[in-house]
Amino acid sequence: MVVADDVGFSDFGAYGSEIRTPHIDAIAANGVRFNNFHVSPMCSPTRAMLLTGVDSHLAGVASLYVATPLHHRGRPGYEGELRTDVVTIASRLRRAGYRTYLSGKWNLGRTASSLPSARGFDRTFALDATGADNYEKKPYLPIYDEPPPWFADGEPTDLPDDFYSSEHLVDTLVDFIDGDRGAVEPSPFFAYLGFQAVHLPVQAPREFTERYVGTYDEGWDALRHARHQGAVAAGVFPATATPANTPEQADWEALTPDEKAFAAKNMAVNAGMLEAMDHHFGRLVEYLTGAGLAENTVFAVLSDNGPEAGDPAASAVFDSWAEGVGYSRELATLGEQGSYAIIGPHFARAAAAPLAYYKFHGGEGGIRVPLIMSGPGVEAKGVVPAFAHATDIVPTLLELTGTSDTTPAGKHPISGLSLAPALRDVAAGIHPADEAIGFETAGHAGVFKGEYKLVRVGAPEGDGRWRLFNIQEDPGETRDLASEQPQRLEELLSDYEAYAERVGVREVPASYSPGRQLLINYLFDRTMANLGWWVAGAGLGILLIVALVRCIRRRRAQLNPR
Structure with a gap:
């Protein structure tokens, strides 16, 4: 299972992109592409579903x-780590x-139970x-004080000097x-390969970036139109x-002109x-081909969200933070080690x-992503238009490998369905x-x-607002049918x-925004951490005073025996 990070619906060549992805496209040519595959709009919920069903x-x-x-923190469903009453596909296999x-x-x-x-x-x-x-171990956003943690076989580890993530x-x-x-x-x-590409900070070796210099000089409108035409030509739209x-x-x-050059x-x-x-x-x-393993390997290549x-650089604190951490936004070296590239909302x-x-x-742009499958059991070729969901991956791989999908007592059963018929x-x-x-993440909700x-x-x-779309005819979500089909609207709302x-959704406040909540949580956690030191310091001070008072009393007792 190959999971790209933040790759959009039309980012792969096989989905109509100008970006060269020949190896992924070759997997697509030998198998199937899903054009109606859905995930969560955020990475962690998607990964939980991909691994558990x-x-x-x-x-x-x-x-x-x-x-x-x-x-919501710590409440059922919002623990922030994989619960022990779900079974991963790795455990099953x-x-x-x-x-x-x-x-x-x-x-x-x-934690010890969730790594x-x-x-x-x-x-x-x-x-x-x-x-x-993608090059070194250091904080990558202003809300993080420490470098992101890496673990090797369950133990904290560091990165080599010549590290580049992919x-x-x-x-x-x-x-x-x-x-x-x-x-x-x-x-x-069974292998799970979780690439960092193309998550922030966007970084690539110079030789790869240079191949696209000039490609985006016409801007985001031109690219959006080209991607539409490419997706139609690829048969996925x-x-x-x-x-x-x-x-x-x-x-x-x-x-x-300078702003255009920088954005491009x-x-x-x-x-x-x-x-x-x-x-x-x-x-x-x-490698797999040379080892004689490729022909007996099932590949599933997908993205975790849109x-x-x-744009972290829009923050008032970004420039000073970046300078302190060692990031540059210089045009000439953008993408290389020590740089910080961002595509922003319009190119996104x-x-x-x-x-x-x-x-x-x-x-759909946040939750409909590429899914490509090939290998043993994938007999078809072409585009699968059927609706598919992140929870369907586990039962699919279990069927293709002939592994039981029986869930142990006390664990949540798989809710997805096998995609094998479409393969x-x-x-x-x-x-x-x-x-x-149904789906829900951070207030974004709905049902298919x-x-x-x-x-x-x-x-x-x-x-x-609640809106209703026929995404078979209108995957671009351009025509809201809520007023035309009130009965269907009520049915889907129910x-x-x-x-x-059933799953325990907790509604977010009306004022909720992910970016604002990130900042609130950062300030709260930092305050609590500092408060913890003050409490610990105060507690230690009290203990020292108590010990000193006892020492003085004992000394007085020794000097003035009764």
């Missing part, structure tokens, strides 16, 4: 812990005789954080696999459908970072095109038309049912309420 609330990771309202490996982003907890080494993985090199620098994560995974090849009877294996028109796009022509260079780094990821994924495929639209919208919105939002016939359906599949989607898009771009009750 269980809704993210029931898995304990309803939202990013760092963006969870303070009064290990019981079936598989060796299990993880290399890359985990972000599902770092991947405690959740079914034999060998691990894991990042337990929302993101990280390269090192593939090297590590190859070492894990190759280390078991010498066994008398090598076991089959209906030619008859209207591309999204939300959220609003800034006027590229209103920028100065940031996007060039983003493209270079994705091509670098594909290049190193190709090295993994090359593209990142956030283009990366999600022709869909609406992006990461942190419940519009044999791209026209096959997966979920019954009358099945309601047949061809329809009920959705509430919250802050920072949405208005919190379905959502039942889902929310």
Whole structure:
């Protein structure tokens, strides 16, 4: 399972992109592409569902812990780490005789019971954080005081001096696999490869970035239109459908020449970072082919959510923080070690095109992402239009490997369905038309049912209103059907309420915004940490005073015996 980070719907070449991803495209050419596959708008909930087949609330990771309202923290579903009453696919496959490996982003907890080494993985090199620098171990956002933590087989570890994330994560995974090849009877294996590309900070070696210099000089509107045409040509977006028109796009022509050059260079780094990821994924495929393993390997390549639209540099504290940590935004070296590239909301919208919105939002651009599968059991070729969900990956891999999906007593059963029928016939359906599949993350909520989607898009771009779309005909979500089909609206609202009750959704405040909550949580945690030192210091002072008083009393007693 290969999980890219913040890759948009049309970012891979096989989905209509100008970015060169030949190795991923080759996997697509030999298998199937899903164009109606859905995840959470945030990374941790998606990863929880991908690894357990269980809704993210029931898995304990309803939202990013760092963006969870303070009064939700620690409540059922909002523990911020993978609960012990869910079973990972690694645990299931290990019981079936598989060796299990993880290399890359985990972000599902770092306690003794939640690190991947405690959740079914034999060998691990894991990042337990929302993101990280791609070259060195240091804080990557102003809200973090410490570098993101890395763990090797459950123990804290550091990074080598020549670290570049995509390269090192593939090297590590190859070492894990190759280390078991010498066994008398090598076991089959399951590998989870969690790339950092293309999460903030956007960084890529110069040779990859240079290939895209000039590519984005026409701006985000031109790219958005090109991506729409590319997606139609690739067969992943209906030619008859209207591309999204939300959220609003800034006027590229209103920028100065210097501003245009800077924005275009940031996007060039983003493209270079994705091509670098594909290049190193190709090295993994090359290794598996040389070892005689590729032809018997099932590949699932996907993204955890839509593209990142956030712009940390817009913060008033960013420049001083960046200087202190050692980040530069100089045009000439953008993307290289010590630099910090950001694509921002307007290029992010283009990366999600022709869909609406992006990461942190419940519009299709935030939750509909690429899914490519190939290998044994994938007999079909082409595009699968059937609705599919993150919880479907576990039952699919279990069926393809002939592994039982029976869940031990006291654990949450798998809620997803196997995608295997669509792997044999791209026209096959997966979920019954009358099945309601709900979702909720940080106030972005909705339910899918047949061809329809009920959705509430919250802050920072949405208005919190419920809208109804036929996403089979209108994947761009351009025509709200709520007033035309009030009965269907009420039916899906009832379905959502039942889902929310079943999984334990807690509504966020009306004023909630992920960015604002990140800052609130940071200030609260920092205050509590400092308060803890004051309390500890005060407590120590009291103990010292008590000890001194007792010492004085004993001394007086010795000098004045009765």
